[in-house]
Amino acid sequence: MLPFIVLAVLGVILLYAGLTKNNKILVPIAVGGLLLTLGLLFRSWGHPHSYYNQMVLIDNFSIAFNTIAIVTTILILLLSVYYFEGVREHIAENYALMVFTLFGVFLMTSFSNIVMLFIGIETLSIPLYVLAGAKKFSLRSNEASFKYFLQGAFSSAILLMGIALVYGATGTFDMHAIANQVANGFGVRPGILYIGLILMLMGFAFKVAIMPFHFWTPDVYEGSPTLVTLFMATVVKTAGFAAFYRFFQIMVPVGHVWQDILWVLIALTLLGSNLAALNQKNMKRLLAYSSISHSGFMLIAVMAMSKLSPDSILFYACAYSFASITIFGILMRVKNYKQSIGTVDSFNGLAKNNPFLAAAMAISLLSLAGIPITAGFFAKYYIFVTAIQNDFIWITVVGVVAALIGVYYYFRIIVAMYFKEGDTEKLELTPLFKAVIFITTLITLILGIFPGLLMDIF
C-alpha cells in the first residue's frame, strides 16, 4: 500500500511544486519519488499481500511490471529535461499527470477485483487524454486528444458492460471467486459470462491497440507531443498487457470462447499493421503501426496462456520499451534540429556526423526487428516458445511473416541513416541525453547476449 500512497502524494507534490515557477526542481523530485516507490515495492517481493478488502493484490507479477513501468518513466523523465528545454508553462502539470497515469498502471497490474481493474484503466486513461492534448495550440494535438477521449470513453463503456455481465453471471467482482466458479465448471447461464468476456476483450483490445480496434493509434500517436507518445507506447502498453494477462489467466477453462477470437485478431493485427507501416513516411505514424504489431506479438503470449507467458510478456515489454526510448529520444532531437514533423527522410545521412546517435538508433531498430544479439530477438523468441509450448504453431508462422515485413521498414531507416545523403550537422547533445541513450542501448545489447538476466522471474 505504501508505494501506492507515495505515488499519489508524489503527483500532488509535483502539482504544488509547479507553483514555485522553478522548473529545475521538478525532475529531481519526480525521479526521487519514483525511486522511493521502487524501493518500497521491492520490500514486498516474495510476500504477496492484498489490501482494501482483497481488491488489490501486490504479488511478484505486479511488482515486476510496476518496476518496468517505473524504470521506463524515470528514463522518460530524464529525456523530458531535454524535451521541455525552453518551455515555460505547465511542465509540472505534465509530470503530475504522468505520475497519476503511473498510479493507474499500478492498479492495473495488481487488481484482484474487476472493479479495481476498471478504476485502474480509467485512472490510467483520463490523464492520458489530457496529456495527448498538452500542446494546446497545435491542431493535431487537440485532434489526438479528442479522438482518444471519444474512442476511449466508448471502449471503457463497453468494458464496463462486459464487467457488469461477468458480475451478473458469477455474482461477484472478486477475481478469486470468479476463478473458482469458472474452474469448477460453469453452470447455469454461461452465455452471459461469454458475452461479458467478449465485451471485456474488446475493451482491452482497444487499450492495447489490436486490430480492428486500433484506429485511434496512428492519429493519437502522431498528434500527441512526442514525449507523451513515448509514454503511451511504452508504459501504457506494458500496463495494458499486464492487466490483459492478469484477467484472462483465470479464464483458461473457458478458453474455447476467447482463444479462437484472439487468434484471428492476432493474425489480422500482425499482418495488417506491418503492411500498413510499409507505406508510412511520418516517423511517429510508422512507430504507431510498429507499436500495433508489437501488441500483436505480445498478445500471442496471452492467447497461448502457457507457463512461460508472464515471463515472455515481461521480457517483450522490457525489450520494446528500451528500444522505443532510444528511438523516440533520437527522433525528438532530429525533429528539433530539422524543425519538421519528423519523417524517415529526416534521418538521411545521420551517420555521417552523428555516429553515436546513428549506431544507437540502428541497434534499437534491429531490436524492434528481432535480429539476434539484441533484446528484441529474444523477446520474439520467447513469444514463439510460449506459443509452441501449447501447440499454437501456425500463429508463429504468421508472426515470422510479420517480422519479415517489419524488417523492411526498420531497415529502410537504417539505410537512410548510413547510406542516403543528408545535411544533418553534428548535433549538440546534453550529457544527460547521451547518458539515457547510452543506457538504453546498452541494456538492449546486454539483454540480447544474456537474456537469462530477465528470465524465470515468476
Add this chain to the structure above:
Amino acid sequence: MLTLILILIPFITGLGVLFIKNPDLVKKVTIATSFVGLAFTFLVLVAFIKKTGNLDFNHVWIPAIGVDFHIGIDGLSMLMVLLTNLLSPFIYLSGLNKEQPRANILYALMLFMQAAMLGVFTALDGFLFYIFWELSLIPIYFIILLWGGKRRQIITLKFFIYTLLGSLLMLIAFIFLYFKTPGGSWELSDFIRLNLAPETQSVLFWFIFLAFAIKMPIFPLHTWQPETYTTAPSQGTMMLSSIMLKMGVFGVLRWLLPVLPLGCSQWGTTAMTLSIIGIIYASFIALKQNDLKTLVAYSSIAHVGLIAAGLFSGTLIALQGAAFQMLVHGINIVALFYIIELIERRLNTREISQLGGIRNKAPLFSAVFMIVMLGTIALPLTNGFVGEFLLFTGIIHQGIWYAVFAALTMVMGAVYMLYAYQKVMLGEINTLTATFTDIKGVELAVLLPLAALVIVLGVYPQPILDLTSSVMGQLFKLPL
C-alpha cells in the same frame, strides 16, 4: 577450448581492426591473423586426427531455456573449418592493391562473418547454431550495402529477408524439437535421439529444409542469388559463394539428415528433383549471360544443385562426394571470382562481349584460368572430377534418369565455361584488352596455390575422404 580459440581469432581481430585508420595496415593485419588462424587450424587438425586435444567446449549460456554454448569438432566440421580458414586468407589477400574506402569496417565485417560461419560449423547446440546462422547474415548485408554495385540497397534487402524467412522457419522447427526432447534440450545428440512419428517428421522436414534450400540455393528458391552475387563486392561474393552457401549443405548433413531421417526419405526424391531441375535451368541461363560474374553465379547454382541431389540420394558414396565437393567448389569458386575481379580491375568491365584475346597479353593468367576452369568442368585429374564422380555414382542408385539429367551439369558446364573462356581469353585481341598486363606478385600468390589445389586434390583426394568417412558412415547407418 581449441575450438573456441578458432572462433575467437577472427572475432577479436575484427574488433581490433575496427580501430585501425590506415587501410593498408588493416589489410595486412587481417591477412597476417588469418594465416595464424590457418596455422592454428592445422594444429586442430592434427589434434583431431590423433584424438588428443580438447576440442569440445561446453558452457551453460541461458539456463532458463536450456541453451548451452556447446561447440565441438568431428570429421565433417573439421572439413568445414578447414574450408573456411583455408579460403579466408585468400579472400583477404584478394583485397590488396585495391582502393577500398573505410577498409577497417569492411575487413572487420568480413572477420565477424568468418567467426560466425566457424560458429555455424562447430555448434552442437541447436539454438547456438541458429544464433550463429543469423549472425553470419548481418555482416554480409552491410558489406553489400556499403561496398556493392548497382541497385545494392534493394538487392541486399531482398537477400536478407529471403534468408531470414528460411532461418525463422528453421527456428520454429527447432523450438518444436526442443519441446519434444525429454527435459527440454537443444543438444544435437538429443535431437537425433528423438525418433518422431513419420507425419511429424514430414512437416518438420519442410520447415528446416526450406532454410537450407534458400541458402544453397535450390530451385525455385534461388532468385535472390544471381543478383546478390553480381552486385556484391568481389570479396563479399567470394565469402558468399565459397563458404556461406556451404552452410546450407552442412546444415542438411548435420541437422536435417540425422534428425529427420524418415522425413528425408519421404521427401528425398522431391528434393533431388528440384535440385536437378535447378541444375538444368541454371546451366541454360548461364549460357546466355554476358556478365561474367552472373555467369559464374548461375554455374554455382548448377554445381550446388548436384551436391544437393547427392545429399538426398541415400548412399554413402554420394554423401562422401557431397562433402568433398563442398571443399572443391569453394576452392574453385574463389579462384574464379578472383580471376573475374582481376579482369574487372584492369579493364573496368565484366562483359564477355567486350573482351577477347587476353591470352596474347597474359599467358600466365590464361594458364591459371584454364586450370581452374577445367576444375569447374570436372575434367578427370582435377578436383571437380572426384567430387562429381562420387556424386553421380550415388545418384544413379536412386534411378538412372536422375543421374542422366544430373550429368547434364557436366555437359552444360563444359559448354558455358569453355564458351566464356574462348570468348574472353582466346580469339582476337581488341583495343580494350590490349592494355591487359599479366599477373604478378600478390595475384600470383593467390592464384597459384588455388590452381595447385585443383590438381593436387584431383590426383590425391584420399586424405579428405578419410576425414569425413566416419561421420558420413554414421549418417548412413540411419534408415534412409
